[in-house]
Amino acid sequence: MKTKFDEKTKAEVCEYRHITNSELLLYKKNYKRGWAASIRGALSDSGMSTPLDRADARNEKSAWYDGYMDCATGRKMWHMLFCRHHETCP
Numbered sequence: 478m479k480t481k482f483d484e485k486t487k488a489e490v491c492e493y494r495h496i497t498n499s500e501l502l503l504y505k506k507n508y509k510r511g512w513a514a515s516i517r518g519a520l521s522d523s524g525m526s527t528p529l530d531r532a533d534a535r536n537e538k539s540a541w542y543d544g545y546m547d548c549a550t551g552r553k554m555w556h557m558l559f560c561r562h563h564e565t566c567p
Contacts, residue, residue: 490558504540504558511537511544512554 482505491501514528526534532541543557552566560566 493561494558503538507538507540508544508555508558511541511546512548513544514541515545515548518549 487498487501490496491498494501496504511532514532518528528545532545544554546552547554547556556566
């Protein structure tokens, strides 16, 4: 599975996902934020909410959840972006 973003890879992802380069940049930014939240994974100071609860409250984009889930499930970074069968991946 690819994990680097050279120009050919960007073009392939944009075509497969039907997104523009600028949308891909936004996806990557949100994905990285979700990945980082999964690594932190700690409860908030109040102990009442999880990173997922807070993401729901902020109406995060699906890319945030992709990053969070890839990290939380032990997948390689960018799995959800590159895998064409991610709906059935363990």
